[in-house]
Amino acid sequence: MSKNDRPGDFSLWSIAIPAFGPSLLFGIGEGAILPVIPLSARDMGSSLAGAALVVALIGIGSLVSNIPASIITAKFGERVGMVGAATLSLVALLLCVFAHDLWLFGLGVFLIGAASAVFNLARQSYLTEAVPPFLRARAMSTLGGVGRIGLFAGPFIGALLIHLVGLSGAYWVAAIAVAGAGAVAWSLPDLVSSQGPAPSGPGPTIRSLMVAHRHVFLTVGIGVLLVSAVRSSRQVVVPLWADNLGLNPAVTSLIYGLSGAIDMLVFYPAGRVMDKKGRIWVAVPSMALMGISLLLMPLTTGAVSLLLVAMLIGFGNGIGSGLIMTLGADYSPRHGRAQFLGIWRFLADAGGSSGPAILAGLTAAVTLSFGVAVTGLLGLAAAAVLGYSVPRNKPQHR
Template identity: 70%
Template sequence: MSHDGAEFSFKKIAIPAFGPSILFGVGEGAILPVIALSARDLGASVAVAALVVTLIGVGSLISNIPASIVTDRYGERWSIVGAAVLSMLAMLLCVFAPNLWVYGLGVLLIGAASAVFNLARQKYLTEAVPLKYRARALSTLGGVMRIGIFIGPFIGALAINFFHLAGAYWVGVVAVIIAGLIALSMPDLVHTAAGDGALASPTLRSTLLDHRKVFLSIGIGVLLVGAVRASRQAVLPLWAEGLGLDPSTTSLIYGLSGAIDMLVFYPAGKLMDRRGRAWVAVPSMVLMGISLLLMPLTSGAFGLLLVALLIGFGNGIGSGVVMTLGADYSPARGRAQFLGIWRFLADLGAFSGPALLSGITAILSLSVGIAATGLIGLGAAAVLWYWIPRTPKISA
């Protein structure tokens, strides 16, 4: 494949590269709203049910490093197929779980499968797409996943009407099976490692040491981005509840924010390709930070809607930016190991952000917790602005 982009066409890789992503999104989106309800049905308290919901994130967090080993050994295509099989089995485990412990294991494995899938698809596009189109490809990758997560609950709700809560998991099972079948059509990539082929393959330890400056600089920014993005999903419904808004109004506001989020990923990717990564990464975090600082000042549905739309726009333009930066910094040799560490940092932020929000809210108040999250967003913007190179304009 020509890496100058002269012979590249998105049409050639659109279905095998993006098809599994939207289907994985549908599967995840279908089950997310019912995880807590399923846990409650198995006897969990409200607090324990909330803990079970976090197991997807925990599964992804602890599986990023093993996912890099799997992808490096078996390649991108078979890793994606394997992730689809694991996700299918995990969802079936959730359907037939006899108790809460088995159900929790199923949820944890869904997160683990997601880690393998996400790393493999990112590595595949990093190597399959020429540099001049990289941001557009990875932004689209992030965007189609969000589209799948957005429409998944609607399909799941329809299935629940016929099969109760199990219907959502059956939607997920069907979605990931089709995703795995599509992934089988992915063309294998010819990997050409830089340097002497006789050199030993990089290890996780050597990758961490060789690229420690990147992980301790822009990697910190990626961690902060993960914290802000994960926290924003919790603060909107919590603040809406504090304002006394009914669930239907809250859902509408949340849905409109998500719709804006999905509409802007491709233009943002194109801007990153043409002007540089900082032109999108920094404004994304600035907008989200300011939005979160404004949220505690809202007193009604209309004000919250405006803030939610701004959050959706800020998050939407940042679609794929973490993957793009990871692809930019990843070496040809040891790319899987590098991306495993990179995704671990992002997931660590996603896990830590809501925990920090919860702690501050418990000690002080929700408004202070939301404002603190906004400050983290501005801090992320500052870190990214300082460390992302001002890349020259790339003609496209």
Template identity: 60%
Template sequence: MPADDFSLRKIAIPAYGPTLLYGLATGAILPVIALSARGLGATVALAALVITLTGVGSLLTNVPATIVTTRFGEKWALVAASAWCALAMVLAASVPVLWVFAVAVFMVGMAGSVFGLARQSYLTEAVPVYFRARALSTLGGVNRIGVFIGPFAAAGAISLFGTAGAYWVGAAAAVGAGILSLQVPDLAVRSPGAGAAVSAPDAGPAPTVRSILRSHARVFRTIGIGVLLIAAVRATRQAVIPLWGQHIGLDPTATALIYGLSGAIDMLIFYPAGKAMDTWGRRSVAVPCMLIMGLGLGLLPLASEATGLLLAALLIGFGNGIGSGIVMTLGADFSPSPGRPQFLGIWRLLADIGTMAGPGILSGVTAAASLSAGIGATAVLGLLGAVVLWTWVPGRKAAVGSITG
């Protein structure tokens, strides 16, 4: 697709519609997974473990997802992931057995890995480089909007059918995502074309995960570490706001309102973030994203009442919001073609490791010292991430592939 002929409007519904519905599907069930597990007889500790199964499913499926996407293409990978997610939701809603429910939650994580890889790979190929960050930050923003809407969409069904209603809403949304995915235009060629900026195809053997890991080792151990730190801080920020609210004695309603306002500012600025990346370079957003989140987290333990917590939460939300799409954009920039799905699978694996590690560090430091120390450790991760990204993310005039190899 020549850059001069590109129009995001032509692919907006098939590119973003499935993401909105898939985000709604996952958002609908997130608040009730622990409640469902408890209702099926799980202890509090076991219910917490069940919640982590979505992350475990995603983590373990990132690399296998590359095989699905490479063999069947992005379009059919999206359809298959949506169908798998819908099946998981139906199992969770209709089979009241704890181990079946746990398997269903794991399946949701598996589906999310394939769906996320396929949608990122498709937009990277379909969108020209000069528009890439806006396209991918919009993708991240649309997903956040779907997740935000999900609990509200499920509320009515829950009032009628109990917690199972959330999973039926999720199943319907996942089916809708699959149907819309059928409208995704096929890519004429899987080559650099408009969407690739790093590697030219060669006539050598087909790339594998191992060969991509070897040829792009320097990217993974530099910018990849920065991506891991971004994911760690983002995952931890979701826990620290309610935990600190409880610590200073706020009632759950006030804490939920503060958390919601932080999420709202996060959602509202995804497109300006993408525009900034396309105009001034990736570093112009990646570094401030981590600095602002690190600053917000550092200020959080100083909050002793609702106003202080709100200001820190808004700062954290703003920092996360300006980084909308940054992980996907950096992955797209450095992914080679051929070999893009394999590269992005490894990239998503690094992000998922960070997502799992961040709350683990918070928990460990809190257990060893205090909650404020745990939050402080997370703030340090944010500042460390800013240093790593400043060091390794190319400036505006640098070649995107300048550290590949």
């Protein structure tokens, strides 16, 4: 065991504010604007379908920007990548505030998604290099958990300013938050790798990385795609099923909020289990619990039974906090790490975009309960794929 692998030689607290502070602020900004983007689009004359499309532009912007983001991060470095992403996001938010045309507003939303792709990839790459392998899962779980705390708090902070100045208040909250994230990222200490100097020479191409690591992408990568599809669907499933049961919006919000609270409480213990026992001890239970919960949801008949299932979903999702980032860090090579993580995040975003689309298609073609049940089966499939792939491709810490 090397010096950097010995517990006690490194503490997450030593990089807590510079590493996790920007993620908290970025999460607050995103949480503040997500509920009001469709309302802003409607105010500009958009139809309901058009407003939904505008919201989807965030995910589309992130999806198409993952590979370019990896090239930018590899060329200019993680710290510059995060600062640049915060600057782009700030410009995009100001565009949203002052836009009077729907297409200009949509462009701003798209750029917010593109900026988030650069920011998320750069912060993951930074932590992968800076944190020793024995703390990696805890670092990634904390990173994911802190982002979720920001997403949870953002709407409440945004609501306060919306009450004072109208819908634009949410965008000003986000602008202040991402400006703060950029400032904290700028103060990041110079990156000193916990794993020794990186190999010199020109970096590998995206194509060469895909060929060299095709087995990982076709096994664990497929599992990651399924995980993201289930996670994104679960955000839609709970309010849709609550509406199907005839619950009023206040009760629906309470159920959704309690599920999110459970989600936020368990991220660090899960990361500790992944570091001590192995990734498989969290990956399989997380997706199995979510799959079983989603299969149980069509059997719920009222607020109490739906609350119990929603909290189980929140627990399953919460213990998987940071799982995708941890697996990506484990399998990423030292030479070409940013580009590898760009491909990894592309797979995750592709799954995140396809999950709600699959649910919507099945609901339209059959019924909502059928769509929810199939989403549950996708969760069990994710557990099976990860259970088969992760132990047989256990990475050696580089």
